[in-house]
Amino acid sequence: xxxxxxxxxxxxxxxxxxxxxxxxxxICIFLFCTLQTLIRAVTFNLKSANANIxxxxxxxxxxFNLPIAYKERIASVPGVTRVGIANWFGGSRRPGEFRDFxxxxxxxxxxxxxxxxxxxxxDQEQAYRQDRRGxxxxxxxxxxxxxxxxxxxxxxxxxxxxxVGRPFExxxxxxxxxxxxxxxxxxxxxxxxxxxxxxxxxxxRAGIGTYRIQIADPAQAGAISKAxxxxxxxxxxxxxxxxxxxxxxxxxxxxxNLAYLLNAIGLAVTFTxxxxxxxxxxxxxxxxxxxxxxxxxxxxxxxxxxxxxxxESAALGALGGxxxxxxxxxxxxxxxxxxxxxxxxxxxxxxxLHPLVALLGFGLAVALGVLAGLIxxxxxxxxxxxxxxxxx
Amino acid sequence: xxxxxxxxxxKVYHRDSQEITVLDGxxxxxxxxxxxxxMGPSGSGKTTLLNLIAGIDRPTSGRVMVAGTDxxxxxxxxxxxxxxxxxxxxxxxxxxxxxLTAVENVELPLLxxxxxxxQRRERALTALRVVGLADRALHYxxxxxxxxxxxxxxxxxxxxxxxxxxxxEPTGDLDARSAQEILELMETLNKQFRKTIVMVTHDxxxxxxxHVQRHLDKGVLTA
Ligand SMILES: Nc1ncnc2c1ncn2[C@@H]1O[C@H](COP(=O)(O)OP(=O)(O)OP(=O)(O)O)[C@@H](O)[C@H]1O
Ligand SMILES: [Mg+2]
Numbered sequence: 001x002x003x004x005x006x007x008x009x010x011x012x013x014x015x016x017x018x019x020x021x022x023x024x025x026x027i028c029i030f031l032f033c034t035l036q037t038l039i040r041a042v043t044f045n046l047k048s049a050n051a052n053i054x055x056x057x058x059x060x061x062x063x064f065n066l067p068i069a070y071k072e073r074i075a076s077v078p079g080v081t082r083v084g085i086a087n088w089f090g091g092s093r094r095p096g097e098f099r100d101f102x103x104x105x106x107x108x109x110x111x112x113x114x115x116x117x118x119x120x121x122x123d124q125e126q127a128y129r130q131d132r133r134g135x136x137x138x139x140x141x142x143x144x145x146x147x148x149x150x151x152x153x154x155x156x157x158x159x160x161x162x163x164v165g166r167p168f169e170x171x172x173x174x175x176x177x178x179x180x181x182x183x184x185x186x187x188x189x190x191x192x193x194x195x196x197x198x199x200x201x202x203x204x205r206a207g208i209g210t211y212r213i214q215i216a217d218p219a220q221a222g223a224i225s226k227a228x229x230x231x232x233x234x235x236x237x238x239x240x241x242x243x244x245x246x247x248x249x250x251x252x253x254x255x256x257n258l259a260y261l262l263n264a265i266g267l268a269v270t271f272t273x274x275x276x277x278x279x280x281x282x283x284x285x286x287x288x289x290x291x292x293x294x295x296x297x298x299x300x301x302x303x304x305x306x307x308x309x310x311x312e313s314a315a316l317g318a319l320g321g322x323x324x325x326x327x328x329x330x331x332x333x334x335x336x337x338x339x340x341x342x343x344x345x346x347x348x349x350x351x352x353l354h355p356l357v358a359l360l361g362f363g364l365a366v367a368l369g370v371l372a373g374l375i376x377x378x379x380x381x382x383x384x385x386x387x388x389x390x391x392x
Numbered sequence: 393x394x395x396x397x398x399x400x401x402x403k404v405y406h407r408d409s410q411e412i413t414v415l416d417g418x419x420x421x422x423x424x425x426x427x428x429x430x431m432g433p434s435g436s437g438k439t440t441l442l443n444l445i446a447g448i449d450r451p452t453s454g455r456v457m458v459a460g461t462d463x464x465x466x467x468x469x470x471x472x473x474x475x476x477x478x479x480x481x482x483x484x485x486x487x488x489x490x491x492l493t494a495v496e497n498v499e500l501p502l503l504x505x506x507x508x509x510x511q512r513r514e515r516a517l518t519a520l521r522v523v524g525l526a527d528r529a530l531h532y533x534x535x536x537x538x539x540x541x542x543x544x545x546x547x548x549x550x551x552x553x554x555x556x557x558x559x560x561e562p563t564g565d566l567d568a569r570s571a572q573e574i575l576e577l578m579e580t581l582n583k584q585f586r587k588t589i590v591m592v593t594h595d596x597x598x599x600x601x602x603h604v605q606r607h608l609d610k611g612v613l614t615a
Pocket of ligand 1: 412
């Protein structure tokens, strides 16, 4: 502690160099924190996947719908206990504009039976079932938008078959709470409405986006997936069935690949920053040869001299890290406002700088600082006083 | 008993395959309280000898006893600790730490000693008073003249109250008047504070201040 003023004064002397190193460091850590948060948001969804639910979609792509007639045939496969429907509606206040987007799905009643993690009061669920235009919204949506039971709002889809020349009108009939205890990770910003309504509005042109197939025994997931896909092997619309986790994983694999790429870039940046910081430190130590000789002459043990340099270097890292955390929490808070990236992360709940990510980022900054100071500190540790003085 | 007792000291450097004998069988005894001037042509080994006395370098062979300790018996760490208690080093170019104020520079050796912040500051200010610079305590080295910087450096050398002061051309970079002041200060330290001083110098007038003058030539003490 008594050496701290000494260290800080050194950092302050060459404030240009210190400052630019800190900024470089903070950009690196900022990238780390933001990317980790992005990846966390993307993988978050996977954790809440149910093991006993299969998702069936069109074999070619989610873009294509499946025939309604499949439902009965799927239900007839042994081991299948329930079949539900969920269509990604892609509705927003203005079509294609995702500024205040929330995920919305057209579902059937069976779907609700299969997902007990959306807790809905029985009377509200009753009211929802009785209203063709009724919808269920997350508590968070209700609070954020000020939508209460009985309120109406409109959404328009950007998906061509669902574009009918006028917006869909919905009445809030139920508000769900996510069952965080038994189903941690339940998404808490969704909206559901009747598939019937979608079917009607599109003049019966809407097919089925995904079938949700509940099975009795999760261990049979593979066998049943194969069995149901085999049913439609020779149909026009071939199917692809997988567990909910796999479905979501596939859904985010694009984002995952992006994360991988970004991580690789992050690693390269980190390495660059290590070199930048190491350069700063070795410059600082080289121009301080005489000073190091003086400290040693005064009786400072070599280990202490090394410690001072490492601490200075770690302080560079810590300052960069602190700046980065500030920037990150600011940026992550505004991530949803960005074009493109915003669309990707919008809909993920709890977007923010997680304490663990922050801790990791800060730790990385300090570690980078220490690492960068290691060589110059070791050289100072080893250098003999007489050599330092002679070459100064 | 001599506070500095050097016997049969040789210092040999190896450059490429060549052997360079810088000190060749030095015997030197300095009684406690003495003020010795070490003179000689450039390259004769004065700094090398001074470094041996100060315990910042080791001889190739021979014995260096200072303040009752055989320095060859000490490990690097023990030697560092010994230096902090027993010698004060004064450099030609002052070697103050530019980012620290005068008083912080003087405090530096005290950081190694267990004492409170206030005590440390008090001791440093006392040392600055001895060299007549108490009013410049908060100035940075670049705000001081060369002579003032050297006086701060002397305060730093005496703040731990070592028995021996070694000075390598302490006036070598100063104008005549400042040099005069520094020499007077060193005389005071010797007379009033009973410091043993070994001073390397090229300047005959500086050497006159000392009680004893020793001459080094090609690694051998000649007088
Ligand atoms: N580390 C070293 N490696 C090789 N040679 C050295 C080393 N240190 C000193 N020397 C040589 O030893 C000799 C004596 O050097 P030293 O610095 O002791 O001389 P000096 O009497 O102090 O000279 P000056 O008056 O110029 O300061 C010189 O020839 C120098 O080149
Ligand atoms: Mg010399």
